[in-house]
Amino acid sequence: MRVLAVCGSLRAASINAALLRTAQRLAPPDIEVSVCTLVGELPLFNPDLEANMPPSVAQLHAQVAAADALLIASPEYAHGVTGAIKNLLDWLVSFEPFVGKPVAVLNASPRAHHADAALKESLRTMSAVIIEAASLGIPLLGSGVLEPDMAKTPAIAQALCESLATLQAAVANGGVAHVLTYPVGLP
């Protein structure tokens, strides 16, 4: 399984980015996690540019098309999604290979629920398949656990491995996990 990991923060010391890199390191040999480096390279979404796709957007599209699943970790800014993650999603709204794509959403700050809910609402609206059982809250923010220790911290390592394994099972099942959870979130 090829997983494209997408971080919604551009901060170098982002705990969400650290979490995704840790997932990459912990992934078993049959799961390839690549961390998307295009988030900060994308232009702000403008429908007028879609006729002549900017190179970074074309690259994003190729990476999304090639991935079996997405793993998103994004902070909450002012009770909302980050502009950066929503901008990336805006470029995927009319991108057909994103339809039906299995997605897990990690939340490194489970007490922050606005951005998590808004992100999932947009993903559902875009017809992605949210794998709820792989979408875990991992209480990292304020925990003091930094990147070098994440993989050694059992609660974090277990959550990441569980998320990847559940995502893998869902992908193997053709995204069937969504049958259990999708109707719950229907508008």
Next chain:
Amino acid sequence: MRVLAVCGSLRAASINAALLRTAQRLAPPDIEVSVCTLVGELPLFNPDLEANMPPSVAQLHAQVAAADALLIASPEYAHGVTGAIKNLLDWLVSFEPFVGKPVAVLNASPRAHHADAALKESLRTMSAVIIEAASLGIPLLGSGVLEPDMAKTPAIAQALCESLATLQAAVANGGVAHVLTYPVGLP
């Protein structure tokens, strides 16, 4: 009163941009509406850049500081705010002059409520003062009314003039209009 008008779409033919330009044209002599041209110029928000503010962000900060009020019109993309408008707000999160700033939010597609609600939630969290009585739904999307006719269409012209007048009264009152509405939206 100086109003900074901010559009959350970068599309040249955006009806939200057209609506704001129409407000600019209809504004009485004592209300100066300037349409912010920086939305698409801002880099994606990165806290690491705040120590050495990018020029477009410094310009945005100067425009916001100089404005008595903001007038925002932004579309909904995939049941969410646009990445562009949230990115602009992300740059204002820790900008002290934004605290207490009166803001009106126009909604050109009142049937779309997710983005409107999310935008207001973020604005409240950033301690802006949402002037609810000036925040109107103007059912433009799908109406077929294009920019040249907006000022001549009574329902649209009246709504825009009412929004500006209410915003002006709230600014004159030191933003007191929020006393009526702010508690409703408290988390």
